[in-house]
Amino acid sequence: MKFLTKLLPLVLAVTLIFSSAFTAFSAQIDEVKVKASTDVSLLAGDFEVSGTKLNSKESLPSYYSSRDEGLTTSVKNQLYNTCWAYGSTATLESFLKKSGEDVSDFSPMHMNHWGTTREDGTGWIRDFYSGGYSYISLGYFSSWQGPRLESDYPQQTSIADFSLLDTSAKKQYSVNSIVYLDTKDVQTVKTAVYSYGAAVGNYHVNEAYYNSDTYAYYCNIEGLTTAQLNGHCISVVGWDDNFPKESFSEIAQPENNGAWLCKNSWGDAWGDNGYFWISYEDLYMFDTKFGHSYSFTGVEPYRDTKKLYQNEVDGATYTFDYIENYDTLTYVNVFDVEDGYDVIEKVNFESTSQGASYIIYNIPLTADGVPTPRQSNWVEIGSGTLNYQGYHSIDTKDFSVDGTQFAIGVQLTKTNGSTNSIGIDEWLTVGGGNYIFIPQSQKGMSYVVCGNTQPIDLMDFYKEMLDDEIGATFVIKAVSSKTGSILGDVDFDGRLSIFDATSIQLHLALIEVLSPDQQKVADVDGDGVISIFDATLIQCELAELDNNDSDDFE
Numbered sequence: 328m329k330f331l332t333k334l335l336p337l338v339l340a341v342t343l344i345f346s347s348a349f350t351a352f353s354a355q356i357d358e359v360k361v362k363a364s365t366d367v368s369l370l371a372g373d374f375e376v377s378g379t380k381l382n383s384k385e386s387l388p389s390y391y392s393s394r395d396e397g398l399t400t401s402v403k404n405q406l407y408n409t410c411w412a413y414g415s416t417a418t419l420e421s422f423l424k425k426s427g428e429d430v431s432d433f434s435p436m437h438m439n440h441w442g443t444t445r446e447d448g449t450g451w452i453r454d455f456y457s458g459g460y461s462y463i464s465l466g467y468f469s470s471w472q473g474p475r476l477e478s479d480y481p482q483q484t485s486i487a488d489f490s491l492l493d494t495s496a497k498k499q500y501s502v503n504s505i506v507y508l509d510t511k512d513v514q515t516v517k518t519a520v521y522s523y524g525a526a527v528g529n530y531h532v533n534e535a536y537y538n539s540d541t542y543a544y545y546c547n548i549e550g551l552t553t554a555q556l557n558g559h560c561i562s563v564v565g566w567d568d569n570f571p572k573e574s575f576s577e578i579a580q581p582e583n584n585g586a587w588l589c590k591n592s593w594g595d596a597w598g599d600n601g602y603f604w605i606s607y608e609d610l611y612m613f614d615t616k617f618g619h620s621y622s623f624t625g626v627e628p629y630r631d632t633k634k635l636y637q638n639e640v641d642g643a644t645y646t647f648d649y650i651e652n653y654d655t656l657t658y659v660n661v662f663d664v665e666d667g668y669d670v671i672e673k674v675n676f677e678s679t680s681q682g683a684s685y686i687i688y689n690i691p692l693t694a695d696g697v698p699t700p701r702q703s704n705w706v707e708i709g710s711g712t713l714n715y716q717g718y719h720s721i722d723t724k725d726f727s728v729d730g731t732q733f734a735i736g737v738q739l740t741k742t743n744g745s746t747n748s749i750g751i752d753e754w755l756t757v758g759g760g761n762y763i764f765i766p767q768s769q770k771g772m773s774y775v776v777c778g779n780t781q782p783i784d785l786m787d788f789y790k791e792m793l794d795d796e797i798g799a800t801f802v803i804k805a806v807s808s809k810t811g812s813i814l815g816d817v818d819f820d821g822r823l824s825i826f827d828a829t830s831i832q833l834h835l836a837l838i839e840v841l842s843p844d845q846q847k848v849a850d851v852d853g854d855g856v857i858s859i860f861d862a863t864l865i866q867c868e869l870a871e872l873d874n875n876d877s878d879d880f881e
Contacts, residue, residue: 368410370458371556371616378509378619379681379715381518391521392565392588394602398424398524399564400432402601404594406482408458412438413592414560415464416474418525421564422623423500425524433474435592436482437496438467440489449765450641455486460763461529461560461618466642468502468623469675469718470804471635475499501633503675503720503806504625510613516587517566519622528563528589529617530605531556541574542599545581545606558617561589570604581608625720628853634668635675636805638772642718643677643750643802644764649792650777657738657776658749659690659698660803669728670813670822673806674709676737677750679716686710688736689726698734698774698782705736712742720806722868725813725822735805736776753799768798815851815865817841823865831862 393399400420405413412435423430442451442463451463467473479496508526509515519526536546565588572581586604595601605612613620638660650656658676674687687709690698699705708723739747755764773785789795808814817827831849833839834857841849841857851861 368405368408368458368559370460371553371558371614376507376615376619377679377716378507378621379515379717380509380512381506381515381522383514383518383521387514387517387521389568390566391517393421393425393520393524394564394588394590399562399590400424400430402590402595403432403435403482403592405592406436407439407456409435409439410558410560410592411459411461411464412436412442414529414562414590415461415468415527417562417590417592418527419468419474419500419502419623419626421524421562423524423626425522426626432477433499434477434480434482434496436484437473437475437480437489437493438464440484440486441467441472441493443486445767447767449767452761452763452765458558461527462642462644464527465505465619465621465718466640466644469505469642469677469802470637470640471498471501471629472640473498498629500626501629501635501806502623502626503673503718504623505621505718506624507619507621507679507716510620513607516563516613516620520563520565523622523624524564525590526563526620526622527560528587528605528613528620529558529560530609531611531614532559533557536576536579537603538574538576539598542603543570543574543576543586543606544603545575545579545609547579547581547608547610549610551611553616556611556614556616560617561591563587564590564602567604570606572606574604575606581606583608587612619717621717624717632808633672634665634807636662636665636668636807638662639752639766639768639800639802641752641764641766643752644755644766645751645753645799646679646748647751647753647775647799647801648746648748650775653777654747655738655740655778656747657688657736658801658803659734659736659774659776659782660801660805661692661696661698661732661734661771661774662805664728664731664733667809668807670725670808671708671723671728671733671735671805672725672808672813673720674723674735674737675718675720675804675806677718677802678713678737678739678748679750680739680741680746680748681713681716682743682745683713683747684711684740684742685713685721686738686740687721687723688738690734690736692730692732692734696732696771697784698736698776700776700779700781702779713739713745727822728807733805734774735803737801737803750802751799752802754797765797766799768800773799773801773803814848814853815861815868817845817849819845819848823868825866825869828862828865828869831857831865832859835859835862 416433416435475496537544570586585607688705752766770786774782786798789798817830834841851864
């Protein structure tokens with residue numbers, strides 16, 4: 328998401344870092360003139376986004392519909408300018424139903440109220456009735472702020488009741504992995520819908536181009552500026568290669584057949600019971616001015632026994648790619664240990680550096696709470712290659728935190744022309760420098776390591792290098808649990824091992840009796856029954872077969 332004019336990459340030399348000989352580049356604002364009318368739900372900007380091409384594991388049909396397959400929930404009628412909340416929530420619901428989950432309707436209004444300006448003036452600078460950005464949804468889900476059930480947080484809930492119901496309404500699922508889609512490639516979008524149930528899509532609304540008789544939309548107006556776009560977010564749930572081109576409005580018809588089936592949020596009295604078709608050739612469907620189009624790929628039931636350590640909750644609003652001349656860069660977040668959640672199981676982070684290799688480290692801290700520069704003391708807990716662009720969730724070697732703080736480092740290395748950048752939670756502006764997002768960044772949260780240099784506090788980097796007092800935070804998170812509460816950790820030693828799987832097998836064979844506490848963590852799949860499948864899941868985890876990088880990704 329790019330609201331800033333791209334800063335020239337900083338060529339860092341060890342001897343020049345923070346020295347008077349270095350001339351900092353000051354942030355130059357790209358004045359994106361968004362003068363959206365009040366009925367525009369999704370605001371556009373001059374974003375620079377790309378995505379991942381997907382390969383289907385099987386031949387895709389000419390027609391597919393998640394609606395026909397029973398993989399969609401009821402059509403909603405949105406309040407306010409909140410299509411981005413409804414479209415993303417519908418897409419998550421379809422993914423979960425595709426995964427076999429019995430899903431109830433989630434609450435888009437909770438997301439809308441959450442995505443308003445905080446009391447300290449930070450966060451998204453918007454009111455609950457204002458238009459929004461697709462990135463609000465990405466931050467909401469990736470930071471485990473929701474979803475909440477519609478029954479716990481109804482659409483009619485006022486923002487005055489947000490704090491109360493935010494505490495009482497139970498979180499339902501934890502979103503860990505999200506793939507950004509290369510929407511210029513029709514096969515990619517089809518694969519996403521077929522594999523994950525749905526994809527978040529966005530388009531420009533002009534009612535003159537909608538045929539209400541056939542529920543078909545196609546807009547061919549060329550050259551619309553950002554300020555002229557009326558953004559709307561929907562959930563793409565199917566396609567028809569043979570949808571007739573003649574079915575579109577008489578004032579504009581595409582050259583070829585074919586259209587996307589979309590679930591809207593204008594009630595079931597609109598369109599085909601709330602659904603409609605958009606031509607493959609629509610000029611603004613999936614336009615990058617609306618941000619990323621994406622699908623959910625890694626979600627699990629939310630458990631109170633797990634905690635997500637994070638220094639931000641708004642997700643990646645920008646990309647940290649200011650440093651050019653290092654093939655390898657290490658991005659570090661330091662976390663405070665809370666409530667006894669001292670066992671780290673996974674590391675989540677956002678990156679668009681598809682193809683880059685990564686190594687994840689548990690990095691010891693000095694007495695001052697700074698990541699140690701002695702890399703020989705860093706402990707590798709995971710490695711691999713980034714197979715897609717988006718939010719990644721890496722199963723790491725479990726380790727127990729010793730002390731009140733710990734640090735996670737994500738080291739990215741350029742390979743085969745890739746970049747080595749990572750997502751950051753950074754301020755955004757539009758229209759003459761007006762802020763639309765302000766982070767809660769602080770010193771001591773994030774550090775960057777270039778080669779063998781000392782770790783550089785990210786706030787110092789922004790101040791000294793970019794003449795920026797607000798700064799940013801790396802979007803790196805750690806999934807943790809309490810000792811003895813790791814699913815599958817039957818012997819309560821703080822890690823998974825073959826002994827845990829063996830203990831379950833012995834329990835099933837009536838050779839060994841597990842205590843009630845042991846039985847709770849032995850139910851790895853959460854179906855309420857201890858079975859041989861639970862032992863198999865542990866063995867798969869140990870064999871590193873359970874990962875979120877799909878074969879669909881190129």
